[in-house]
Structures are given as C-alpha cells and as structure tokens.
Amino acid sequence: MPKIDVGRIWSLNYRLLTSVIIDVAPGIAELGLEIKELFVLAEVDAHPHPAELAGVLCMPKPSVTMYVKRLEAAGFLRREIDSADLRRHRLILTPEGRKTMARGLALLSKAFGSRLARLKPAQQSELAALLEKLS
C-alpha cells in the first residue's frame, strides 16, 4: 500500500483554507467585520465567555479581548457580568450581530461551498465525517 504523504495533505489543506479566506475577506469587510471577528461571532452562542472562546478558537486571550471590544463597539454583541462569577463576562449577540453573522457565514459557505461543489454529495459527507474524526 502506498504511504500517504502527510506533508502533501497538510499543504493542500492549508492552501485551500488560506485561499478561501483571501477570496472571502472583501465581502466580509463590507459587513463591517474581519474574518476572525466573524469566527468569534459564530461561536458566541455556544461559548459565551471570552476565555472559552479563546480556547475553542485557538487564539490568545488578548486577541479575544480586542475582537470583543470591536464587536461590542459595532453593536454586534453586548456583555453582561455573570452574577455567579463576577470575573466572567457573558457575551450576547444582538439581533444586528446575529443577522451580520448569518450573512458572513453565508459568504464563507458560498466561497468554500463553490470548492466543495467539485465533490459529489456523498463525497462531501465523507469529507465531513473524516474531518470530524480528526478534530
């Protein structure tokens, strides 16, 4: 059996993601967002606390601080003090933030989806399942 070239899988995948990000950045910018801010918005429902967001998104805490600050200033989310733990900030999407997030994710889906479309539906499911196992 042929040995898989890990480096090749890696670089194919890396370039795929990078080029999709480059494609999609201008559209995202029109929404008043940066890509990473969109990632933050997209995880706020599931992980409403900054420290969790940093963990889930693999980004340092100060970056989250800054993105949250900007997202808040833009009216896309607000924060409440968690009364059970006064250190924690609970983040909440505003309706505007939710709408903008949906638009941003739609752009990303469209850009990535147009590549995914090269695969048959069954292959797309297969890819999703394989990535799921890797994560």
Place this chain on the structure above:
Amino acid sequence: MPKIDVGRIWSLNYRLLTSVIIDVAPGIAELGLEIKELFVLAEVDAHPHPAELAGVLCMPKPSVTMYVKRLEAAGFLRREIDSADLRRHRLILTPEGRKTMARGLALLSKAFGSRLARLKPAQQSELAALLEKLS
C-alpha cells in the same frame, strides 16, 4: 439526503490546522525557524523566485521579502541574480537549509500524522484524494 453544513466542515478543518500549528511551533522554533519560514523553505525547490513563492503560498510579496531575508541571514538559503532577468532573484537552499527543512517538515508530519493516525489507511487515502480535488 441531509444537507452538508459547509460552515461546520470549514470550522472543523480550520481548527484542525490551527491547533496543529500551535502544537508544532515550539519544535520548529528550536530549529531557528518560524512556521511560515518553513513553508517558504519547503517551496523553494519548486518555486525559486520570490514572486512565485508569494503566489503559491498565498502570502503578500513583502512577507516573502522578509522571510527570505531572515532565511538567508540564518544560512538556510542564498540568492543569485537571474542573469536572464536582472530583476529576478533565484533562491537556492543551502545544505544546512535543506537539512533544517527536512527536520521541520518531519515535525509537522509527526504532529499532523498523530491526528491522521485516527483514520485507517484507506480513510487517509480517501481524505488525500478529496483534498486533492478541492485544491
């Protein structure tokens, strides 16, 4: 048929790559490299001119200028003027650069490979084939 969630595939994949990079960064740093410098080294044989590297690696030209400058200073590559076109710099890996590149790629393969190992060999081939189609 269930509709595939493009955003989910995306974020699974994005997080996979990010976390592998975070895992591998300290080891790469011990070689005297940054991750992106390693990516540059790895493509120099196939694309010996900075402008091409920028295209292939999806990074801006000034970034390539900077990485090349550091890699040259570290003795990992040298440059020659292309006598056919005096604007162009032909980049050449030094033996030391080649050795360091191999070590860096080995680290990356090991880190990514340890995730890939969750898949059976046939599934690894399948993943490689799917990513190939997407690139």
Place this chain on the structure above:
DNA sequence: TGATGATAGTTTAGTATTAAACTAATTAAA
C-alpha cells in the same frame, strides 16, 4: 529607438497580533 505599461523585489509606514505582566474575583487549604 523611446515611450508606455507591466513585473520583480524592496522599503516605508501604519495596523494587527500576542507574550508577559497586571488587576480582580474565586477556590482550596491551613
């Protein structure tokens, strides 16, 4: 030729990112 436009690579200058140190709140142990 020589004028115009394109391309290779660099520099500059401003923004983005992040490691390290910090403040404040919580928890656990003595």
Place this chain on the structure above:
DNA sequence: TTTAATTAGTTTAATACTAAACTATCATCA
C-alpha cells in the same frame, strides 16, 4: 478566617504583518 494558588479578562509593550508607494528591469509597440 487568612493565605496561596487559580482563573477571567485587560493592559502594555514589543513584534509581525501587509497595503501602498517606490526602484529597477523588462516587454511591447508606435
């Protein structure tokens, strides 16, 4: 309790990144 250790989030200070402008060379075409 009070002390020490931990955790949440922020600030600071330094580095990394990159858009825009630049220099030099090349290519095209009148």
